[in-house]
Amino acid sequence: MNIRNLLIWGIVLLLLLALFNLLQGPQQGNAAREISYSSFINLVENDSINTATYHDDRIVGQNQSDGSEVYAILPPNDTRTQDILTANEVQIAARPRSGNSIWSILLGWFPMLLLIAVWIFFMRQMQGGGRGAMGFGKSKARLLTERHGRVTFDDVAGVDEAKxxxxxxxxxxKDPSKFQRLGGKIPKGALLVGPPGTGKTLIARAVAGEANVPFFTISGSDFVEMFVGVGASRVRDMFEQAKKNAPCIIFIDEIDAVGRSRGAGLGGGNDEREQTLNQLLVEMDGFEANEGIILIAATNRPDVLDPALLRPGRFDRQVVVPNPDIIGREKILKVHMREVPIASDVDPKTIARGTPGFSGADLANLVNEAALLAARRNKRLVGMSEFEEAKDKVMMGPERRSMVMSEKEKELTAYHEAGHAIVSINVPEADPVHKATIIPRGRALGMVMRLPEADKLSENYTQMTSFLAIAMGGRVAEELKFGKERITSGASSDIQQASRVARAMITQWGFSDKLGTIDYSDGSGQNVFLGQEITRSKSISGTTARIIEEEVRRLIDQANDTARDILTKKKKDWETLAQGLLEYETLSGEEITELLKGNPPTRETDDSPPTSGKPASAVPTTDDDEADTKKPASRPKKGGAAPQGT
Structure with a gap:
């Protein structure tokens, strides 16, 4: 890029020099004074001129009396001037004729040609280059027809309903006449809706691969430019290209960039984005089904799209592409494992069970992390231990074994996490404990990870109150073991999670007899009832706000009491688990169960799998005043139930 800028400035400099020479040339030629031919000959004969130079049809000499230059126009067919100059011993010089040479003509036109070339160059730069100086309105849609890299439905897993x-x-x-014989019309457009990473773009490419037709792809942001009318022109050009290649598919990714509801911006009806949307609406409703043009678009924000874009005749069909369930996750893992050498102990079903809420992109990242980890260990096959460690890294963050923790901090963290685990084991309808660790991960000093046995779409009141008790179990454990005056800030994230869930139970989910089944949340959104838009806004009186706070406090206090009762009754199990974490640092769910039965886990002396941890002596025990005491949830929920870590 620097060389390119230097070339541009070099061209500009040459242009300036050429213009300077062009302007200065005539001035230098007019410095000599014109006299008659007879006067010039008299000056020569009087020895006033000693040198003379022929310039095309004139002769120039210097007057010795005053030092000025004079010139005279030579007579036609002159033959005697040179003899006179020779007879008076005048030195004679000559300049070549340039008036009729091609080089002189080009030199004279050079500044103008250079100016035109620079103007064309900058015009191409302004509109992105590659399409000519007047190609602003050309479509940027790319046509994908290559056989290499073709995607079919076999490469798309976990979204059977969408397929x-x-x-x-x-x-x-493939066969339009099959539908046209019965008078059926294929939907002109299909809108793929779903969270990020679920494979919407991949599904669109699979449709083109299955039908074996041209596939035009463009992003919604490629339509809008700084010049008014460019977006609408590109929409028209895109559909013209599609008609020439019909039957074909047009895929617009992130259509919300251009398809937002009109009237919501500052530009009004003259806004460039709204003009582009208007042209897109006209083109979608203008072409006939027998032309074979199918428009597929993808977005993860369907709520902001213009209603006219979603009406029948445009995007007739909305296809939801959700996060996959356990069966879909297993299929997606098998697809991504095709390119990875897998060991015999790898079970995709087990990995799928341990990754609830993962999207297709998350699972692809999981397989890639496992492969990278195996490569760092110089292994030829990717084993189950690499997948387990990669899953922990994606869900909980990388281990920070280099972080220095004092023995006091390690003991406090062990009892804190043991409190979470013991409460989780003893509350009703809680997800099983998958792993407990006091090895710092991400911003957390320790973590208890729980995984559901199956995907959950909703939770009941008992499950929610159990979650609150589990969240408060760590802080209660610190209080029971070390005293109220030694409670740390390590439970800050637990308190935040519990407060959010308790407030949602009261204000959104109707779990309060005092407030009833009324939505008191402070969020805002839009809904449609009987064709009218209803806007929800916050309107809560002071009395209602006080009741909400009291109800939230009641749920949190009940959770504290439940956790305190469990840890008091199960003090022996709590102490046993805490000492086990201090010794082994990481315990799996099965190891916790056996440890509480009195069977301590057996560990190999050499490389142990990441899920088994290391002896406590492997971690430095020097003090560290900068230890991070935040303990956030391991992963936010995505659609269904996500793994919960406290």
Whole structure:
């Protein structure tokens, strides 16, 4: 890029020099004074001129009396001037004729040609280059027709319902007459809706691969430019190209960049984005189904799209692409494991069970992390231990074994995490404990990870109150073991999680007899009832706000009392688990169960799997005043139930 800028400045400099020479040339030529031919000959004969120079049709000499230059126009067919100059011993010089040479003509036109070339260059730069100086309105859609890298439905797993919805489009592109014989019309557009990373773009490419038709792809942000009308022109050009290649598919990724509801911006009806949307609406409703143009778009924000974009005749069909369930996750893992040498102990079903809430992109990242970890260990196959460690890294963050913790901090962390685990084991309808560790991960000094036995779409009141008790179990454990005056800030994240859940139970989910089933949340959103938009806004009186705070406090106090009762009754188990964490640092769910039965886990002396931890002596025991005491949740929920870590 620096060389390119230097070339540009070099061209500009040459242009300036050429213009300077062009302007200065005539001035230098007019410095000599014109006299008659007879006067010039008299000066020569009087020895006033000693040198003379021929310039095309004139002769120039210097007057010795005053030092000025004079010139005279030579007569036609002159033959005697040179003899006179020779007879008076005048030195004669000559300049070549340039008036009729091609070089002189080019030199004269050079500044203008250079100016035109620079203007064309900057015009191409302003509109992105590659399409000519007047190609602003050309579509930026890329046509993908190559056989290499073709994607089919076999490469898409975990979204069976979405594939069934789009299978009809594939059949239409293959055999349109099948539907036209019965008067059926294929949907003109399909909108793929789902969270990020669920494979919406991959599904669109699979539709084109299955139908074996041209596939135009463009992003919603590629339509809008700084010049008014460019977006609408590009929409028209895109559909013109599609008609020439029909049957085909047009895929617009992130359509919310151009398809937002009109009237919400500052530009009003003249806004460039709204003009582009208007043209897109006209083109979608203008072409006929028998032309074979299918428009597929993807977005993860369908709530902001313009209603006219979603009406029948445009995007007739909305296909939801959610996060996969356990069966879908297993299929996705098998697809990504095709390119990775897998050891015999790897079970995709077990990994799928331990990754609730993961999207397809998350699972691809999990397989890649496991492969990188195996490569660092110089292994030829990726084993289950690498997948377990990669899963822990993705869900809880990387281990910070280099972090220095004092013995007092390690003991406090062990009893804190043991409190979470013991409460989790003894409350009703809680997810099983998958792992407990006091090895710092991410910003947390320790973590107890719980995984559901199956995907959950909702939770009941008992499960919510159990979660509150588990969240408060760590702080209660610190109080029971070390005293109220030695409670640390390590439970800050637990308190935040418990407070959010308790407030949602009261204000959104109707779990309060005093407030009833009324939404008191402070969020805002839009809904439609009987064709009218209803805007929800916060309107809570002081009395209602006080009741909300009292109800939230009641739930938190009940959770504290439940955790305190469990840890008091199960003090022996709590102490045993805390000492086990101090010795082994990391315990799996099965190891915790056996440890509470009196069977301590057996560890190998050489490389142990990441889930088994290391002896406590492996961690430095010097003090560290900068230890991070925050303990956030291991992973936010995505759709279904996500793994919970406290």
């Amino acid at each position: 069934e919805e789009l299978q009809e489009i594939v059949e239409f592109l």
